[in-house]
Amino acid sequence: MENNLIYSSSPHIKTTRTTRRIMIDVCIALLPATVMGVVYFGLYALALVALAVAFAVAGEYIYLLIMKKPFKEITREFDFSSVVSGMLIGLTIGTNYPVYAPIFGSLFAVIVVKMLFGGTGKNVVNPAIAGRVFMFISFQWAVGAWLLPAIGSVYGETVATSATAVVDVSKGTVPALSVIDMLLGTGMQGCIGETCKLALLAGGIYLAARKVINIIFPLIYIAVAGLTTTVIGGFVFAFFFPAILSGGLIIGAIFMATDYTTTPNTLCGNMIYFIALGILTAVLRYATNMETVSFAILLMNLTVPLIDKFILNKPFGYKKPQKQKEAK
Amino acid sequence: MKTDFKKIAKDGIISSNPTLKLVLGTCPTLALTTAAMNGIGMGLAVSFVLIFSNVIISLLRKAIPKEVRIPAFILIIATFVTIVRLALDYFLPDIYESMGLYLPLIVVNCIILARAESFASKNGVLASAADGLFMGIGFTLALTTMGAVREILGAGAIFGHKLWDFSIGFFSSSAGAFFTYAVFIAVFALITDKISEKSKLKKIKAEEKDFCGEIKENA
Numbered sequence: 001m002e003n004n005l006i007y008s009s010s011p012h013i014k015t016t017r018t019t020r021r022i023m024i025d026v027c028i029a030l031l032p033a034t035v036m037g038v039v040y041f042g043l044y045a046l047a048l049v050a051l052a053v054a055f056a057v058a059g060e061y062i063y064l065l066i067m068k069k070p071f072k073e074i075t076r077e078f079d080f081s082s083v084v085s086g087m088l089i090g091l092t093i094g095t096n097y098p099v100y101a102p103i104f105g106s107l108f109a110v111i112v113v114k115m116l117f118g119g120t121g122k123n124v125v126n127p128a129i130a131g132r133v134f135m136f137i138s139f140q141w142a143v144g145a146w147l148l149p150a151i152g153s154v155y156g157e158t159v160a161t162s163a164t165a166v167v168d169v170s171k172g173t174v175p176a177l178s179v180i181d182m183l184l185g186t187g188m189q190g191c192i193g194e195t196c197k198l199a200l201l202a203g204g205i206y207l208a209a210r211k212v213i214n215i216i217f218p219l220i221y222i223a224v225a226g227l228t229t230t231v232i233g234g235f236v237f238a239f240f241f242p243a244i245l246s247g248g249l250i251i252g253a254i255f256m257a258t259d260y261t262t263t264p265n266t267l268c269g270n271m272i273y274f275i276a277l278g279i280l281t282a283v284l285r286y287a288t289n290m291e292t293v294s295f296a297i298l299l300m301n302l303t304v305p306l307i308d309k310f311i312l313n314k315p316f317g318y319k320k321p322q323k324q325k326e327a328k
Numbered sequence: 329m330k331t332d333f334k335k336i337a338k339d340g341i342i343s344s345n346p347t348l349k350l351v352l353g354t355c356p357t358l359a360l361t362t363a364a365m366n367g368i369g370m371g372l373a374v375s376f377v378l379i380f381s382n383v384i385i386s387l388l389r390k391a392i393p394k395e396v397r398i399p400a401f402i403l404i405i406a407t408f409v410t411i412v413r414l415a416l417d418y419f420l421p422d423i424y425e426s427m428g429l430y431l432p433l434i435v436v437n438c439i440i441l442a443r444a445e446s447f448a449s450k451n452g453v454l455a456s457a458a459d460g461l462f463m464g465i466g467f468t469l470a471l472t473t474m475g476a477v478r479e480i481l482g483a484g485a486i487f488g489h490k491l492w493d494f495s496i497g498f499f500s501s502s503a504g505a506f507f508t509y510a511v512f513i514a515v516f517a518l519i520t521d522k523i524s525e526k527s528k529l530k531k532i533k534a535e536e537k538d539f540c541g542e543i544k545e546n547a
Contacts, residue, residue: 104496108498112507134498137497137498137501137503138495138496138497138498138499139496139497140497141495141497
């Protein structure tokens with residue numbers, strides 16, 4: 001009888017939900033978007049994504065080998081988070097970027113943003129976002145015009161090739177594309193992974209079903225961004241769908257803003273975080289005439305420690321200390 | 329009292345390098361290191377002001393009352409900054425243009441005030457001049473190498489000469505300035521730590537040798 005009792009220190013609950021398992025789930029959720037990106041933009045898109053993933057993983061291995069960690073141990077503890085970062089970096093650039101852009105972006109994201117701060121779970125900002133912004137700042141000189149996907153517009157007329165829908169909305173004109181075209185990403189300019197919204201939404205639903213992310217928060221972000229754009233545009237509801245279906249809003253909301261490390265710990269804090277994110281994205285888009293999802297997420301990531309400092313969970317059974325009357 | 333010039337030189341360039349060890353004067357360091365030439369220009373201007381203000385302050389160190397020493401120092405420094413500005417504007421208008429606002433800002437550069445306060449107001453004229461010279465050299469070297477690295481990576485050029493068509497724009501942005509600065513401080517600390525460790529080991533080994541030799545002799 002006594003032998004059935006096990007004495008041990010916490011943790012007592014065992015589960016198969018490890019970091020590796022969650023990260024593999026995110027990889028699976030990103031697959032449809034990757035496939036659609038390759039279908040739309042050709043094999044060069046696949047090469048960019050593959051390079052980004054390969055160098056993100058290589059960056060982690062190189063860093064840990066320099067820190068004198070044995071190769072076997074690295075492989076045993078490898079948690080696939082650098083694969084996710086690499087995939088996101090590959091998916092958030094267009095096929096107009098040069099071959100070396102994802103290489104530098106991935107190395108910067110994994111080595112500088114993640115590993116130097118202490119590895120998975122200790123990074124201050126999302127590595128994929130930082131890598132994307134790094135590539136955006138660094139290689140703008142090498143980037144030509146946005147390329148259109150191979151499949152043209154299904155419904156409606158052909159698109160004006162000069163501007164992405166984001167710029168159209170922020171300039172106050174409703175884009176010529178129909179909502180269905182935007183949802184499918186056909187006839188629309190953009191990055192490899194962000195054009196086909198349907199594939200991204202499928203990935204989001206998979207993640208929500210696997211309980212990796214709470215689907216409420218990305219929805220809050222997307223809805224607030226759309227509503228703010230509507231309000232800025234003078235309560236014209238025609239702006240709502242173009243605003244949420246253009247640019248990188250959906251990939252950012254589902255895969256980047258929901259990173260565990262860079263979101264607040266409390267429910268209330270998360271609400272503030274995602275609402276502020278939505279407003280910031282819409283206002284910055286309007287102010288700069290370009291896609292600002294990654295910059296908005298980067299900025300809000302930096303406020304997470306502040307949000308966590310001021311919004312705390314109430315401890316169980318906590319009572320507000322009653323003010324004692326000062327003895328005069 | 330004999331002044332130890334070797335120690336002053338070592339302090340200024342290595343063990344208390346104003347940019348990489350004391351982290352003083354970061355404002356021009358971050359803003360002006362987009363090109364190597366800017367680094368040299370800024371370094372020389374600061375060195376000039378540093379040497380002469382150190383000399384004057386050292387000469388006047390007994391005449392300046394303790395209570396008003398900071399305004400007095402600032403006044404002396406501002407005089408030399410004005411001289412540098414006017415001279416540069418006349419002789420080297422290109423460099424004067426490129427440095428812009430940062431030239432008058434030398435007045436509030438922490439390095440100069442720190443050296444005046446902690447060295448020149450306590451030491452003799454010759455020692456103060458040497459201190460100014462070597463601190464200036466340390467500052468100039470740090471700024472020039474940082475500028476060269478940022479220019480090569482950020483613009484694909486060195487001292488204005490185009491090397492290749494490849495560049496990583498991040499390094500010419502201000503975020504890249506902070507990043508490069510941090511990497512420089514880290515690498516410099518690594519190197520100086522290694523050197524000091526080695527010299528310590530050498531000392532211990534030499535002592536051991538002496539000790540063993542003594543034992544042998546005694547035996």
